[in-house]
Amino acid sequence: MTRSSLTTPPPGANLPEAQPGAPSPGSALVSHYDQCFACGPAHPTGLHLTARTPDGATVEAEFTVGEAHQGAPRLAHGGVLATAMDEVIGMSVYLLHKPYVTGRLETDYLLPVPVGTTLHLRAWCNGIAGRKAYLEAEGRIGAPDGPVAVRAAALFIEVNMEHFAKHADLAVTAADHQDYEVNP
Numbered sequence: 001m002t003r004s005s006l007t008t009p010p011p012g013a014n015l016p017e018a019q020p021g022a023p024s025p026g027s028a029l030v031s032h033y034d035q036c037f038a039c040g041p042a043h044p045t046g047l048h049l050t051a052r053t054p055d056g057a058t059v060e061a062e063f064t065v066g067e068a069h070q071g072a073p074r075l076a077h078g079g080v081l082a083t084a085m086d087e088v089i090g091m092s093v094y095l096l097h098k099p100y101v102t103g104r105l106e107t108d109y110l111l112p113v114p115v116g117t118t119l120h121l122r123a124w125c126n127g128i129a130g131r132k133a134y135l136e137a138e139g140r141i142g143a144p145d146g147p148v149a150v151r152a153a154a155l156f157i158e159v160n161m162e163h164f165a166k167h168a169d170l171a172v173t174a175a176d177h178q179d180y181e182v183n184p
């Protein structure tokens with residue numbers, strides 16, 4: 001992965017630890033919002049990603065490139081692929097059991113991804129320093145051990161639930177996310 005210093009854990013960053021109440025190994029991860037473009041089951045034209053954590057530390061999901069996802073003829077649009085990477089990384093911060101948002105997302109496109117391809121996505125956290133979480137993801141063609149088509153590195157920033165209150169109903173959002181530890 002070609003990454004900048006902004007998405008590289010600094011010296012002294014801590015590796016994530018299992019959080020009480022976080023999704024346990026083998027469990028499915030629920031959508032954080034049913035209208036999310038990437039994971040919302042009620043979104044009419046979204047990617048409808050579903051994810052799980054096999055081990056409590058990494059997250060896996062699959063994304064099949066459809067007709068609606070094209071950039072070049074018969075090939076996935078890079079922005080759509082970046083969305084899938086952002087989301088699987090976003091799902092992996094569930095395991096940290098606190099709300100985070102994407103601050104920075106870097107993406108390497110290594111192979112074209114044709115319509116009809118199923119990308120096997122995997123994301124994990126490389127380190128935490130204060131409010132910053134350093135994460136990584138990869139998308140492999142056709143199988144969990146298939147060729148890597150996309151890699152991403154990201155910096156996510158921990159926020160409090162009020163972050164989501166400016167443009168939505170905080171009470172409803174908080175009620176939907178009682179699973180998150182709420183920041184002081």
Ligand SMILES: CCCCCCCCCCCC(=O)SCCNC(=O)CCNC(=O)[C@H](O)C(C)(C)COP(=O)(O)OP(=O)(O)OC[C@H]1O[C@@H](n2cnc3c(N)ncnc32)[C@H](O)[C@@H]1OP(=O)(O)O
Nearest residue numbers: 006032086087090099100101102103104157159164173177
């Ligand atoms: C209920 C729903 C559930 C959960 C919902 C989960 C949704 C998941 C969906 C998938 C993920 C998304 O797409 S999320 C949507 C896309 N992202 C966003 O909308 C975020 C928009 N940006 C922001 O709101 C803001 O910039 C924040 C929150 C990221 C940071 O603002 P802040 O809280 O004021 O903090 P700030 O002091 O600026 O930054 C804190 C530290 O991080 C560093 N930092 C901040 N941004 C960057 C950056 N881009 N690149 C490098 N470093 C950065 C700062 O230098 C600082 O370092 P130092 O000085 O401390 O060293």
